[in-house]
Amino acid sequence: MSMWLVFASLFAFLSLLQLPSSQAKRGPAGMVFPTAGAPLSLEQVEERTRLLPDGTSETEVLMSKIYRDSAGRMRIEETVSGPSDKSIDVVQLVDPVACSIIVLTPEKIAARIIAPKCGTNPFAVVFPSLEQTLPPGNWDRKTENLGIRKIEGIEFEGTRTTQTSVDQTSMIAVDERWDSKDLRLTGLASGSGPTGRYTARIQSVGRREPDPSLFLIPSDYRIQDF
Numbered sequence: 001m002s003m004w005l006v007f008a009s010l011f012a013f014l015s016l017l018q019l020p021s022s023q024a025k026r027g028p029a030g031m032v033f034p035t036a037g038a039p040l041s042l043e044q045v046e047e048r049t050r051l052l053p054d055g056t057s058e059t060e061v062l063m064s065k066i067y068r069d070s071a072g073r074m075r076i077e078e079t080v081s082g083p084s085d086k087s088i089d090v091v092q093l094v095d096p097v098a099c100s101i102i103v104l105t106p107e108k109i110a111a112r113i114i115a116p117k118c119g120t121n122p123f124a125v126v127f128p129s130l131e132q133t134l135p136p137g138n139w140d141r142k143t144e145n146l147g148i149r150k151i152e153g154i155e156f157e158g159t160r161t162t163q164t165s166v167d168q169t170s171m172i173a174v175d176e177r178w179d180s181k182d183l184r185l186t187g188l189a190s191g192s193g194p195t196g197r198y199t200a201r202i203q204s205v206g207r208r209e210p211d212p213s214l215f216l217i218p219s220d221y222r223i224q225d226f
Contacts, residue, residue: 028064029200030127031186034072034096038183039209041067042152046200057196067210072096075214093215102217111221130189130200131161131175138166139173149178151187152205156180163193 028044046062065077074094079087091104101114146158156178165171173193179186190199217223 028062028066028076028078029130029189029198031130031189031200031202032066032068032074033127033184034068034074034094035184036072037070038185039068039070040183040185040205040207041065041210042202042205044200044202046198048196048198050196051194067214069210069212069215073215075210093217095215104217104221109218109221111217111223113223130177130186130191130198132173132191132193132195132198134163134173135165135171135194137168139163140166146176146178151178152202154180154183154185154187154205156185156187 029046031044032040032042042065044062044064044066046064047059048062049057049059051057062078067075073096074092076092076094077089078091079089089106091106093100093102093104095102099115103112103114104110105112141161141163143159143161146160148155148157150156157180158176158178160174160176163173163175171194173191175189175191177186177189185202186200188199188201191197
């Protein structure tokens with residue numbers, strides 16, 4: 001299945017939950033990625049502020065719980081807002097070995113399975129980019145190294161990317177992130193620009209092997225088709 005079909009499937013799933021269409025892009029940003037030999041569990045906290053055309057802003061806080069086992073399998077737990085501000089718990093199980101994405105809905109005791117075609121990045125939909133989306137136009141890009149720092153006892157290497165509009169030089173966007181290439185993990189990220197600002201960080205990191213049952217479909221769940 002091509003990546004655009006994967007996105008269509010996830011979009012269809014969110015539609016079945018009666019979530020707004022914009023919700024398909026509002027999941028947790030990609031800070032933890034599938035990789036073997038580096039089990040962990042952590043909380044991911046994000047704060048996003050979007051600047052509105054009338055000069056006001058709106059802020060959204062997202063909290064996710066993420067597990068990764070030694071095989072590189074991942075479990076991502078999040079709460080999304082549905083109609084009438086109703087909260088819905090959604091769990092994604094990502095298996096790079098079986099090349100599958102499973103979406104669990106505890107409220108419905110249901111599971112939906114997506115099988116993307118394995119390739120360079122078959123899970124791009126699950127792990128959206130941290131870097132902010134910029135208005136159309138020409139942008140100059142500069143990246144600088146920020147050195148090493150420890151977050152939650154883990155060493156991360158920092159980079160700062162500054163993008164300046166060629167057409168309007170006063171328009172600048174800055175993204176900063178701290179990455180561990182060995183662990184395929186981002187410890188901290190922040191950014192600000194013409195469309196808003198954001199911060200994303202990890203906390204409560206554990207390095208033990210998670211319970212294997214976390215990466216399986218519960219026995220009482222119904223498997224549904226899209």
